[in-house]
Amino acid sequence: MAVCDALLAKAIEVNCEEPIVPGLEANGIIINREDIDFGASEFADNSVNVLKSIALKTGAKAYKVAQAGNTPFTGTQTTMEAGTYHNTFTNDVSVVVLDNGPEVCSEIIDKLASGEFVMVLENKHKGLTNTNKGDAAFQIFGWYQGLKASEITNEKYSEDTDGGWLTTLEETKAPKSGMFVYAGSYDATKELIDSLVA
């Protein structure tokens, strides 16, 4: 059994070369957690917070999630939860479904309500001046515990959704503050993400 240390390993500084910018890009992907081939997925050699591949089982695919507006996936956040023996993180991802109807309800909303998912979203802050150029771009949510719906609402006179669906997916007790996907370069990672939905 290993001794898990909690020693700070890097100075806390302001990134002057590439100042952090808020927000997420409008397009992400969602995967049914059951479809992930954990045996073929791999962590990066030098970081436990980075996956270098997310393999899917035979025949399975990921789905695109497109958002509209100036603040896509608004409400997405990570918060720490204090625990008895160790602290964990809760990830919340908000997804707006700007549509409604029998197909939307049966194939999207009902599935979101009872399924378990993993999402990959692209940060606007990409870390292009990092040693591993672009390794901060693609962040993964739900890898450890899966994202489950914590709130789904359809307010007919909503000013924000215009009668569409507002869903919040939540992952609780994640042991890591952030998980990223990085395949050696930004372009390679983008190709990898694209191959998940192809």
Add this chain to the structure above:
Amino acid sequence: MEQIQTILEELRGLAVNYSLTPLLKRRIEELHLKITGYVFYPTRCGDCYRDAAILCYNTLKKTNTMAQEKKFLLKRGILLQPEFGKGKFYTRLTLTDELAMEYLTKNPADVYKFEKVDKDFVANIGKEKPQAAEVVNDTPKEQKPQEVAFKGGKKSKK
């Protein structure tokens, strides 16, 4: 050739059809797979099926052949970088059968990264090596090992 012309005509009709029935949509999905080699996944965009028909039409007109089924297919989300340090990488969309065979010959343990493989090729990866060695060592088999052994023995004594 006639068959391709027929399909082109059919696609042209589908591309301008503004009231596609579920049956016609399934036909577009089927043709998309046959022509491009990839499964068509519709988005919620109203024109996506007609766009797919146009894409198929243009592809078929350009290539004049249906897509050949790949013998090797990577799992989704796997990225192969055959040579470390080089910028070339391949996903299931870009990996050709030839590259897959070359990669698997060098890295037979990575077969788990593939969703589909040519089983005969994979079964023969290890077996090919001794055959190749025999062809390269074309010199008389009995003399060469003796010579090497003799030289090696002499050097070690000194």
